[in-house]
Amino acid sequence: MKLLSFLISFAKYSLSFIFVLGLWEVYARYGGLNELFLPRPSKIGDKLYNLFFKFQIIEQGTIYWHFFATLAQMSIGFCYGIVIGNSLAVLAAFNETFRRYIAPYAVVFNVTPGIAVLPLIIAWFGFGWESKIALATLVCFFPPFINTLTGLLKKNDEAIELFQTIGATQSQYFWKQQLPNALPEIFAGLKLAITTALLGTIVAQFGSATEGVGILMQRFAFRLDMAGSFASLVTMAIMGLLVFTIAELLDRRIVFWRDTKGLERVSKKKQRKLSTDG
Amino acid sequence: MAATAKKKPKQSPSGQTVIEGNSVTKVFGETVTALEGADFNIRSGEFISLVGPSGCGKSTLLRLVAGLIEKTSGDLTVNDEEVTKPRTDIGMMFQKAVLLDWRTAIENVLLPSEIQHRITQDDKQKAMASLDLVGLKGFEFHFPKQLSGGMQQRVALARLIQTGANIMLMDEPFGALDEFTRERLNVELMRIVGELKATTLFVTHNIQEAIYLADRVLVMTPRPGRIAKIIDVNFERPRDISIQTSREFNIIVEEVRDTLGSH
Numbered sequence: 274m275k276l277l278s279f280l281i282s283f284a285k286y287s288l289s290f291i292f293v294l295g296l297w298e299v300y301a302r303y304g305g306l307n308e309l310f311l312p313r314p315s316k317i318g319d320k321l322y323n324l325f326f327k328f329q330i331i332e333q334g335t336i337y338w339h340f341f342a343t344l345a346q347m348s349i350g351f352c353y354g355i356v357i358g359n360s361l362a363v364l365a366a367f368n369e370t371f372r373r374y375i376a377p378y379a380v381v382f383n384v385t386p387g388i389a390v391l392p393l394i395i396a397w398f399g400f401g402w403e404s405k406i407a408l409a410t411l412v413c414f415f416p417p418f419i420n421t422l423t424g425l426l427k428k429n430d431e432a433i434e435l436f437q438t439i440g441a442t443q444s445q446y447f448w449k450q451q452l453p454n455a456l457p458e459i460f461a462g463l464k465l466a467i468t469t470a471l472l473g474t475i476v477a478q479f480g481s482a483t484e485g486v487g488i489l490m491q492r493f494a495f496r497l498d499m500a501g502s503f504a505s506l507v508t509m510a511i512m513g514l515l516v517f518t519i520a521e522l523l524d525r526r527i528v529f530w531r532d533t534k535g536l537e538r539v540s541k542k543k544q545r546k547l548s549t550d551g
Numbered sequence: 552m553a554a555t556a557k558k559k560p561k562q563s564p565s566g567q568t569v570i571e572g573n574s575v576t577k578v579f580g581e582t583v584t585a586l587e588g589a590d591f592n593i594r595s596g597e598f599i600s601l602v603g604p605s606g607c608g609k610s611t612l613l614r615l616v617a618g619l620i621e622k623t624s625g626d627l628t629v630n631d632e633e634v635t636k637p638r639t640d641i642g643m644m645f646q647k648a649v650l651l652d653w654r655t656a657i658e659n660v661l662l663p664s665e666i667q668h669r670i671t672q673d674d675k676q677k678a679m680a681s682l683d684l685v686g687l688k689g690f691e692f693h694f695p696k697q698l699s700g701g702m703q704q705r706v707a708l709a710r711l712i713q714t715g716a717n718i719m720l721m722d723e724p725f726g727a728l729d730e731f732t733r734e735r736l737n738v739e740l741m742r743i744v745g746e747l748k749a750t751t752l753f754v755t756h757n758i759q760e761a762i763y764l765a766d767r768v769l770v771m772t773p774r775p776g777r778i779a780k781i782i783d784v785n786f787e788r789p790r791d792i793s794i795q796t797s798r799e800f801n802i803i804v805e806e807v808r809d810t811l812g813s814h
């Protein structure tokens with residue numbers, strides 16, 4: 274039943290998608306669209322086919338190399354970002370003085386467009402991977418910082434009293450209540466960070482790079498190869514979707530108690546585990 | 552421990568003193584006198600109800616005994632020791648169940664054991680038994696959000712039992728539940744604390760409930776919070792819910808009402 278309804282809705286979405294593409298294709302073929310402005314879907318498809326299956330080389334690498342380079346730069350920047358963001362959040366959550374002093378910087382930082390410091394970043398870190406990683410880190414650490422801080426500061430007087438009456442230490446309270454209780458916010462921060470890290474990486478590649486999907490897009494556009502530019506755009510979308518899906522899956526798995534489905538799944542699993550343990 | 556509570560004679564119980572307060576006063580800030588000059592003496596195995604309008608210092612009294620807050624003046628001892636901080640022979644239950652959403656019922660019940668030491672097979676067996684005792688057999692692996700409000704409070708009660716504390720402090724534990732659920736839980740609570748022979752301090756603002764459960768009722772009045780009267784309730788245990796319509800019962804109800812009204 275579930276599979277059937279899934280297949281039906283999948284078919285519906287696919288059909289409407291194909292319909293829009295078809296309309297676009299036909300309209301463009303009969304001269305309704307300037308090809309230098311918006312290429313036909315078939316040309317974009319053709320380009321994607323060449324890039325992905327004929328291993329066309331652009332800027333000394335296949336699309337896979339550019340894809341991998343971007344993913345790697347983004348991942349490293351993302352890791353730095355979440356480590357910095359979460360560490361600052363933990364410090365701020367436990368130290369009120371620190372929290373008070375950091376607050377104005379946080380506000381100013383939040384309203385400054387991080388992307389705009391790219392020239393500075395390049396001046397500091399050069400044209401290699403470092404500048405991409407640095408910009409990704411810079412633009413992505415803020416969401417984890419603010420979300421984790423919010424999660425850790427969630428007011429929970431009853432839980433504090435409960436833990437006191439059962440003789441818990443501060444650290445037991447942190448690990449068993451405060452941290453798990455903040456996980457929904459922490460994951461919200463991570464999901465935001467992963468998309469902003471991708472944005473930072475690609476924008477840094479625009480500045481200067483020898484590899485990455487950002488540089489692909491730029492080279493194609495400068496050559497007025499519109500099909501190539503759009504193929505790069507599709508590639509970026511695929512990458513964004515990929516990393517976001519991973520984050521989403523992790524979120525559902527770890528913060529399972531947010532929805533009834535997750536609760537039922539884990540509840541059944543634990544029950545089964547007990548019966549097999551004997 | 553003296554087991555006088557279960558079927559005690561009509562006269563006052565003779566168990567040894569467990570909780571003793573002499574002129575216990577708590578002032579919040581400079582001006583809010585939440586509790587003034589409270590004298591009380593609670594004996595082993597007794598079930599004490601604290602009744603009074605909201606704001607009269609019931610929770611304050613309980614939290615003082617629990618060692619969660621410090622008294623401003625007076626003497627307060629538990630088992631002849633001055634109360635200075637929370638102690639593991641005192642367990643507490645709140646109006647909210649305060650369960651950890653990411654833990655199953657049994658994992659929530661195991662929390663107090665886990666805080667004290669590594670979980671053993673014994674602890675697990677005990678937790679199963681605690682859940683059974685509160686009528687939650689078969690719900691061990693449900694998460695709090697999969698349980699009704701009444702069942703969540705049952706888990707909280709099982710967790711309290713798991714602590715092994717023989718002094719139980721309950722701050723309107725069933726106050727947020729509907730009347731039917733509350734009545735059922737009251738009956739079961741009475742059975743359970745009777746079985747455990749625990750000394751219980753039970754806060755409520757429901758007069759019937761207070762009398763039905765208690766060996767003695769502390770009637771409290773507000774502004775400033777005071778213990779206005781201590782009333783003995785000498786019905787035989789186990790008590791049937793129907794005693795609530797009896798004449799003797801309603802005489803006590805009137806006495807509580809008068810005390811509350813005259814202040």
Ligand SMILES: Nc1ncnc2c1ncn2[C@@H]1O[C@H](COP(=O)(O)OP(=O)(O)O)[C@@H](O)[C@H]1O
Nearest residue numbers: 579583584585604605606607608609610611612
């Ligand atoms: N932490 C606190 N700080 C200041 N005032 C408090 C605090 N806790 C309780 N009070 C005050 O003390 C009085 C008694 O409160 P409480 O013991 O909670 O009453 P009850 O439980 O009987 O409703 C109230 O006036 C309340 O506002």
Ligand SMILES: [Mg+2]
Nearest residue numbers: 609610611722
């Ligand atoms: Mg209260």
